Amino acid sequence: MMKKIFLTGIGVAVVVGAIVSTKLGQFNAMGEMAENMVLLPETVTAMTLSRGRWEKVISATATVSAVQGVTVGAEAGGRVAEILFESGATVSQGEVLLLLDTAIEDARLAAAEATAELARSELARLRKLGERDLASEDVIDRAAAEAKETVAQVGVIRAQIARKTVRAPFSGRLGLRQVNLGQILQEGDPIVTLQASEPVHVDFSIPQQQIRHLQKGMLTRVTSDTAPGETFDGHIIAVSPKVDEITRNVRVRALVENPREQLGTGMFARVEVVLPEQQDVLPVVATAILYAPYGDSVFVIEEHRNEETGDTELVLRQQFVRLGRAFGDFIDVTEGLQAGDTVVTSGVFKLSSGMKVVIDNTLAPEPSLKPAPVDS
Secondary structure, three states: OHHHHHHHHHHHHHHHHHHHHHHHHHHHHHHHHHHHOOOOOEEEOEEEOOOEEEEEEEEEEEEEEEEEEEEEEOOOOEEEEEEOOOOOOEEOOOOEEEEEOOHHHHHHHHHHHHHHHHHHHHHHHHHHHHHOOOOOHHHHHHHHHHHHHHHHHHHHHHHHHHHOEEEOOOOEEEOOOOOOOOOEEOOOOEEEEEEEEEEEEEEEEEEHHHHHHOOOOOEEEEEOOOOOOOOEEEEEEEEEEEEOOOOOEEEEEEEEOOOOOOOOOOOEEEEEEEEEEEEEEOEEEHHHOEOOOOOOEEEEEEEEEOOOOOOEEEEEEEEEOEEEEEEOOEEEEEEOOOOOOEEEOOOHHHOOOOOEEEEOOOOOOOOOOOOOOOOO
16 A cells, blocks of 8 residues: 555656656746847837027916906896896997886876977967067076976986986996896896907016016917917006015016907916017927926937947937926927937837837927917
């Protein structure tokens, strides 16, 4: 029995040894293949840097406000008889928005007009009598005064009726309706807001050190998240002479075109004031930047000589950089690169320092300082 168990153990050991030996042979073969494997270079797009000149700007966060903006209110008290506008509608100056009931005023006007007509007739009769010396000058003068008074009373009532017709004081876009049909309004009660939004005011603040750069009439460019890819042109119309005692900033106002009313009152926007002078820059395409918490970097392409083959190869070197202002598809590199450097312009997230590459710009998009959105 013991002999049988011993022989079985020897057989198992032999089988296990054979399996282990086979696997070790496979692993050794795989290792040799890996050592002999030649990695193909990564295909990348690239650009060679050159210095340029960009227009110099002052940037700030701004707030959009209406050139004209009011809350249209009731000029007189009364019951709302007719509402002639819709919330959010565009209206013209003088357009009727709302009518208040004028039944009482209409009755008073009819009575006043009758009284005025009677006074005019009486005055005419007395003047004819005066021509025959049958009416004194005093009587005629009193009749003339009474006639003028009745005419004036007619004018007062007509003015009261006119005040019960609410009109748009200027052209613009209405807000939300704040009254209902049949509602009793008091003088001054709000009816609807009205904003003139073409053009608009754009208000922003700049540090006091930059006041010397600003002049009335300077060109401004405004962008907003509500209109991606679009720029709204304008110019400075006022610079406040007062410096804020807390922030040491100065308020500036620009008048900005808003033809499709994409800039709404109260919106945040980004404004750039274009200065007369230009600045030297070293621009790189924004897609070349590898952003990271520990620092932004690019991959510089350098020529290295292969010691084994003697061939010249393109090898990557990761270079940390300091970035400046963005303009269109480009970003200014203020530190870390120099003119003549060649950098990878796309797919940088999958690269690493020391990789071999080949350059192929066949399908690379053409970057622009003034990119235009493509309609989908």
